[in-house]
Every structure is written in structure tokens, then in C-alpha cells.
Amino acid sequence: ILNVEQSPQSLHVQEGDSTNFTCSFPSSNFYALHWYRWETAKSPEALFVMTLNGDEKKKGRISATLNTKEGYSYLYIKGSQPEDSATYLCASRNTDKLIFGTGTRLQVFP
């Protein structure tokens, strides 16, 4: 994989549902994986930065895992709420720069 890819592109879930999405990144020369939350009309907000294979991070109902050997990270949201509606971006550092994916747009319906 030469690029950072996120799937699905968009997701609609009901309030209370748990959901997850994927970020795939180059596994060679890996340094760090970032997750950001981007609400409409606002700026991206940092969620996690992970560097170690097997790393897991948690912030409230949101958690993320990292597999550097196979080049993927999962972001999980437990019990989605309407305020979780946003685009979730991941970015991989494989060289001297961050490469961003195009994001997963999550919409949570009440």
C-alpha cells in the first residue's frame, strides 16, 4: 500500500450502536499513526497518536488499536451518540511527513 486508505468512506448508524472503521497504511518505515476527529465547520482535533505494534488507546467511548506489521488501525466507538457525528481522519508517518487518508464520515441518527 502506497497510500493511506480509510474504509468505509461513510457510515450511518443509529444512536446507541457501536461502530468501527479501518485505516490502512504502509507498514514499511513506519513511525506513527494519528487519528483526528473533524466536525463540520470546525478544524481537525487530535484523538490519538500511536507508535507501537499492539498499542491500544482509549478516550471515553472511543478507542483505537494498531497493527504495524500488517499496516492497519481500527477506531471503535462504543454506544454512538449524535455528537459523535464527524469525519474521522487517520494519518501515517512513514518518512518525514504525515500522509492523511480521506476520512470516514460518520453520521449518528437519534
Place this chain on the structure above:
Amino acid sequence: DSGVTQTPKHLITATGQRVTLRCSPRSGDLSVYWYQQSLDQGLQFLIQYYNGEERAKGNILERFSAQQFPDLHSELNLSSLELGDSALYFCASSVGGLNQPQHFGDGTRLSIL
């Protein structure tokens, strides 16, 4: 509030013109990054400065240049503007390098008429 300030918020200008976008990083942050987000595209990295020195370059056009001043604020200069330069330009800052989270400003929306 991320603590990163970008001005102006909106800029409308014509083709061939030159503009300067400004960014004040979060207090204590030494690194400044510039990104471009065009319609239907993700965030594209342009350039990074660390404590006044250029650290990394992305796909930044030759018509674009940037600098970081001793007080750590940064400016992105865009010249000979073309219609395709219309985009949202973000500045972000971090304490150190790329293993630190980045804090984004609200962006400058540039429209070329």
C-alpha cells in the same frame, strides 16, 4: 479552541495575484505545518517548519513559499494564483515532531475568481 490562530478566515482574490496567509502556533509549540484541502481531496501536506527552519516539504508548488519567524509565527505566501489554488489552507502546530499530535487552526478559505 486549539490555540492555533489563522488569519484571515476568508480571502477572495483574482488570478495572477499574490496573498499571504498567517499562522500563530499554540503557545510552546515549535513545529508549524501547512496543509491544503481542495474540493473532494484529503489534507495535502505542504511544508513543515521547526523552530524557524524548514524541516520537511510535501507537494508544495514553486509558486508557494513559507517561512517561520523568530517569534514562531509562520506565513504561507501564494503567488501567481490560479483558479485551482482555491482551497482551504490549514496551519497546525505541535510541540516537537511527527510523533506528537498536531493542533489545527480554523483554516483560511481562499477563493480565486
